[in-house]
Amino acid sequence: MFTEEHRQALGRLLAAQGLSPDIPVADRMAGDGSDRQFFRFSVGDLSLLAVLPSPTLPLGMAEARAAHAIGLHFSTHGAAVPRIYGFAEECGLILFEDLGDTKLHDLVLLYGAESPEVDLFYREALAALAHLQTEASQDFQPAWCWDTPRYDRELMLTRESGYFQKALCEDFLGMNNLPRGLIQEFVFLADRALQEPADFILHRDFQSRNLMVHKGKVRIIDFQGARMGPLGYDLASLLIDPYAGLSLDRQQALLGCYLDALASHIPLDRGRFIEGYYYMALQRNLQILGAFAFLSKIRGKQFFRQFIKPAARTLHEHLAAPQGRDFPTLRAVVQQVRNLLEAHDQE
Incomplete structure (x- = not known):
């Protein structure tokens, strides 16, 4: 009020x-x-x-x-x-x-995620992200952060993989007998993610509904949760964003565009970045599913419910990659999640 x-x-x-x-x-x-x-x-x-x-x-x-x-x-x-x-x-x-009402997601709905018009804005958004992550990391004060000063192990285990387990699996789908090995795989994932350099700005919700298009330019909003963290997480937030549903080919093309932009700011080992990006995307995907389940079931915001199945499909596809062999329990759980989501839709 x-x-x-x-x-x-x-x-x-x-x-x-x-x-x-x-x-x-x-x-x-x-x-x-x-x-x-x-x-x-x-x-x-x-x-x-x-x-x-x-x-x-x-x-x-x-x-x-x-x-x-x-x-x-x-x-x-x-x-x-x-x-x-x-x-x-x-x-x-x-x-x-005031940046108006047009979100990048609105343009995705209007023109299609793969359209040339939208592709230009994605490329601009990625250039803006690379600038934000690197240039704004200078003199950034962790004391400004209201939540946590950096992206750390506890956050990953409680509010990303733990969020997935509690909000989606247990509360939303009623999966109360999850296999014991799941937590060990979440710990492995967090420990691997922690190997990525983390002295950069992390927006933590860099997706198409937090990017405005105002007077033909992309602008970034909802940055109040920013902190220090790894580069790949925000990139994953945009590329696997279930609001947009970018194809794998489009994701790969935009990843290359981002790396070109990033290389203009810092020295870059592309091979190492791509290897670590897999784990950042996995962490983000778990967070997305936990958040959408919580918002739709607990907060009653049904808008988010429609994106749970696409996000689960993306997680399933991601775990099918060679690195997914390190997560056999999670792969089995995700298959069960998808089966239950299908069954819910048929009720």
């Missing part, structure tokens, strides 16, 4: 920018997985977005402070993020540049 406290704070932020503090009626906008509150309004010819902290998240104010500090840092380093016009520390309101 946009309270009188928020209205007063917004008026002060507008006045500090030399804008009229007389605030017109704001339009409430829907979010995706987050329950932060978004309000769009105009001041003269300027369209702005006021974002309020989550009313249910205990660390909602910490998340807002992170979004402000990280957003300013990214802007300083030339990242393709929205301009921040101000922050009201007392209530957590952030005043952003």
